[in-house]
Amino acid sequence: MWDYTDKVLELFYNPKNQGVIEEAEETGVKVATGEVGSIACGDALRLHLKVEVASDKILDARFQTFGCTSAIASSSALTEMIKGLTLDEALNVSNKDIAEYLGGLPEAKMHCSVMGQEALEAAIYNYRGIPLAAHDDDDEGALICSCFGISESRIRRVILENNLTDAEQVTNYVKAGGGCGSCLANIDDIIKEVQQEAATPAINNYGVKVATDIATGKQSQLGLTNVQKIALIQKVLDEEVRPVLIADGGDVELYDVDGDRVKVLLQGACGSCSSSTATLKIAIEARLQDRVSKNLIVEAVEPLL
The missing domain is CATH 3.30.300.130 (Fe-S cluster assembly (FSCA))
Known part of the structure; x- marks a missing residue:
């Protein structure tokens, strides 16, 4: 039995904002949808946003989730968190914010909060007519986990954003390596590469030295006032x-x-x-x-x- 917080259980047994937002030809309002995951892989989330065009404000948010207790609670929490925010403000909501709203999630279930963050980004970028790949390049790069369709760029992103240090953590956050397990060695190699890149100052296109703090995922300029x-x-x-x-x-x-x-x-x-x-x-x-x-x-x- 997972050690769920009271907030997780509350939103699982009594989820808020579950359902669909239909297009109603309402003047000055648009509906956007973002979908991530796969029923075949065990988790899927479809997020619906009702947006006031003039202000870019999210008037309503609803979800449809196929998944576990954490998936339902994370989706419900996300919809509560973003209502009333502008799209730019909503883009700053991270999977860590979702987990904190719930009072924490079992580490093996952190992928549910990541799924919420990704569905939100997909909905907003769909609304703007922006290909999601232009934001995070998840559709580019080598496919590392064929069981769950996880690319190298997505693994690198979750490592940096959540300060992950081993393959088991990566599995908990994006499921990569949780199937046949044949990609676990590759995930370990990617973690080492990310840590090495963070420890080695690089030169950007303007000749400025930059270094990444692996503990925070933040990049800083070296010798730049x-x-x-x-x-x-x-x-x-x-x-x-x-x-x-x-x-x-x-x-x-x-x-x-x-x-x-x-x-x-x-x-x-x-x-x-x-x-x-x-x-x-x-x-x-x-x-x-x-x-x-x-x-x-x-x-x-x-x-x-």
């Missing part, structure tokens, strides 16, 4: 981001840098575009993460009147 970081962010925006946006009738201006949070003003067509989240996450944030630091989070601020 805050002034230098701001200058580098501005350089990337001016040389790589703004020309693309200007070509489409938009523009971006650096507003402030607070630690790893980069605040920008979206201008022109970008300021009024319904796909502004896509602009922030793909055109700006992904580029800055690649060129400066993977820890950077880009936020849009409203212009002062």
